[in-house]
Amino acid sequence: MTQADLKEFLDALAPETRQLVSALRDVVRSTALDAEESLLWGGLSYHRPQVGGRVKGAVCQIVVKGDQVRLDFIHGIRLADPCGLLQGDRVSKRFVPIGTIADAERPEIVALIREAAALDPAGPSWSAQ
Numbered sequence: 001m002t003q004a005d006l007k008e009f010l011d012a013l014a015p016e017t018r019q020l021v022s023a024l025r026d027v028v029r030s031t032a033l034d035a036e037e038s039l040l041w042g043g044l045s046y047h048r049p050q051v052g053g054r055v056k057g058a059v060c061q062i063v064v065k066g067d068q069v070r071l072d073f074i075h076g077i078r079l080a081d082p083c084g085l086l087q088g089d090r091v092s093k094r095f096v097p098i099g100t101i102a103d104a105e106r107p108e109i110v111a112l113i114r115e116a117a118a119l120d121p122a123g124p125s126w127s128a129q
Helices: 003-011 015-031 107-117
Strands: 036-040 043-047 058-065 068-073 094-098
Touching: 003 015, 003 036, 015 043, 015 058, 015 068, 015 107, 058 107, 068 107, 094 107
Parallel strands: none
Antiparallel strands: 036 043, 043 058, 058 068, 068 094
16 A cells, blocks of 8 residues: 555545544554555455465454444454454454544553454464354
Protein backbone atom coordinates (compact mmCIF):
# COMPACT_ATOMS: atom_id res chain seq x y z
CA MET A 1 0.00 0.00 0.00
CA THR A 2 1.35 3.40 -0.90
CA GLN A 3 1.05 6.55 1.20
CA ALA A 4 -1.17 7.94 -1.59
CA ASP A 5 -3.53 4.94 -1.26
CA LEU A 6 -3.70 5.42 2.52
CA LYS A 7 -4.32 9.17 2.15
CA GLU A 8 -7.10 8.54 -0.39
CA PHE A 9 -8.75 6.01 1.95
CA LEU A 10 -8.55 8.33 4.97
CA ASP A 11 -9.58 11.46 3.03
CA ALA A 12 -12.78 9.72 1.94
CA LEU A 13 -13.87 9.41 5.60
CA ALA A 14 -15.78 12.00 7.61
CA PRO A 15 -13.38 13.97 9.88
CA GLU A 16 -14.55 12.29 13.13
CA THR A 17 -14.35 8.85 11.55
CA ARG A 18 -10.91 9.63 10.12
CA GLN A 19 -9.67 10.60 13.60
CA LEU A 20 -11.02 7.39 15.10
CA VAL A 21 -9.59 5.19 12.33
CA SER A 22 -6.20 6.91 12.66
CA ALA A 23 -6.15 6.35 16.43
CA LEU A 24 -7.14 2.70 16.04
CA ARG A 25 -4.53 2.29 13.30
CA ASP A 26 -1.87 3.61 15.69
CA VAL A 27 -2.95 1.07 18.33
CA VAL A 28 -2.87 -1.85 15.89
CA ARG A 29 0.50 -0.87 14.41
CA SER A 30 2.10 -0.41 17.83
CA THR A 31 0.68 -3.72 19.11
CA ALA A 32 1.12 -6.05 16.12
CA LEU A 33 4.64 -5.01 15.17
CA ASP A 34 5.19 -7.83 12.65
CA ALA A 35 1.91 -7.26 10.83
CA GLU A 36 1.85 -5.94 7.30
CA GLU A 37 -0.74 -3.24 6.58
CA SER A 38 -2.76 -3.18 3.37
CA LEU A 39 -6.00 -1.86 1.96
CA LEU A 40 -8.26 -4.84 1.50
CA TRP A 41 -12.02 -5.37 1.28
CA GLY A 42 -12.62 -1.65 1.82
CA GLY A 43 -10.65 -1.41 5.08
CA LEU A 44 -7.19 -1.48 6.59
CA SER A 45 -6.08 -5.07 6.93
CA TYR A 46 -3.23 -6.45 9.03
CA HIS A 47 -1.65 -9.86 8.54
CA ARG A 48 1.60 -11.66 9.27
CA PRO A 49 3.17 -12.69 5.94
CA GLN A 50 5.60 -15.02 7.72
CA VAL A 51 2.59 -17.03 8.99
CA GLY A 52 0.50 -17.01 5.84
CA GLY A 53 -1.61 -14.88 3.55
CA ARG A 54 -4.28 -12.35 4.38
CA VAL A 55 -6.56 -15.01 5.85
CA LYS A 56 -4.30 -17.60 7.47
CA GLY A 57 -1.89 -14.93 8.75
CA ALA A 58 -4.67 -12.46 9.61
CA VAL A 59 -4.42 -10.32 12.72
CA CYS A 60 -7.32 -7.89 12.31
CA GLN A 61 -9.01 -5.39 10.03
CA ILE A 62 -10.26 -1.86 10.62
CA VAL A 63 -13.65 -1.67 8.91
CA VAL A 64 -15.84 1.38 8.36
CA LYS A 65 -19.53 0.72 7.72
CA GLY A 66 -21.46 3.95 7.41
CA ASP A 67 -20.50 5.95 10.48
CA GLN A 68 -19.52 2.85 12.49
CA VAL A 69 -15.90 1.81 12.97
CA ARG A 70 -15.21 -1.83 13.81
CA LEU A 71 -12.17 -3.89 14.57
CA ASP A 72 -12.71 -7.25 12.87
CA PHE A 73 -10.89 -10.47 13.70
CA ILE A 74 -11.11 -13.15 11.00
CA HIS A 75 -10.13 -15.76 13.60
CA GLY A 76 -12.13 -14.12 16.37
CA ILE A 77 -13.75 -17.38 17.48
CA ARG A 78 -10.29 -18.50 18.64
CA LEU A 79 -9.63 -15.47 20.85
CA ALA A 80 -10.10 -15.46 24.60
CA ASP A 81 -12.58 -12.69 25.35
CA PRO A 82 -12.94 -12.45 29.13
CA CYS A 83 -14.66 -9.04 28.86
CA GLY A 84 -17.21 -10.20 26.28
CA LEU A 85 -16.28 -7.54 23.72
CA LEU A 86 -16.42 -9.69 20.58
CA GLN A 87 -19.67 -9.69 18.62
CA GLY A 88 -20.91 -11.59 15.60
CA ASP A 89 -22.28 -14.99 14.68
CA ARG A 90 -20.23 -15.97 11.65
CA VAL A 91 -18.35 -19.25 11.62
CA SER A 92 -15.04 -17.70 12.71
CA LYS A 93 -15.10 -13.91 12.31
CA ARG A 94 -15.89 -11.62 15.25
CA PHE A 95 -15.76 -7.85 15.65
CA VAL A 96 -15.66 -5.11 18.25
CA PRO A 97 -17.43 -1.79 17.59
CA ILE A 98 -15.10 1.13 18.29
CA GLY A 99 -17.03 4.30 19.09
CA THR A 100 -14.36 6.56 20.58
CA ILE A 101 -10.61 6.99 20.68
CA ALA A 102 -10.75 5.89 24.32
CA ASP A 103 -12.42 2.64 23.15
CA ALA A 104 -9.60 2.08 20.65
CA GLU A 105 -6.99 2.48 23.38
CA ARG A 106 -8.62 0.20 25.98
CA PRO A 107 -6.26 -2.45 27.36
CA GLU A 108 -8.84 -5.12 26.48
CA ILE A 109 -8.66 -4.10 22.80
CA VAL A 110 -4.87 -4.16 22.89
CA ALA A 111 -5.03 -7.64 24.47
CA LEU A 112 -7.28 -8.93 21.65
CA ILE A 113 -4.92 -7.53 19.00
CA ARG A 114 -1.90 -8.99 20.79
CA GLU A 115 -3.55 -12.41 21.03
CA ALA A 116 -4.62 -12.35 17.36
CA ALA A 117 -1.06 -11.42 16.39
CA ALA A 118 0.24 -14.47 18.27
CA LEU A 119 -2.20 -17.09 16.93
CA ASP A 120 -0.41 -20.23 15.85
CA PRO A 121 -1.84 -21.77 12.67
CA ALA A 122 -0.23 -25.06 13.65
CA GLY A 123 -2.18 -25.02 16.92
CA PRO A 124 -4.67 -27.80 17.71
CA SER A 125 -7.85 -25.83 17.01
CA TRP A 126 -6.68 -24.34 13.69
CA SER A 127 -7.95 -27.22 11.56
CA ALA A 128 -11.40 -26.91 13.13
CA GLN A 129 -12.00 -23.74 11.11
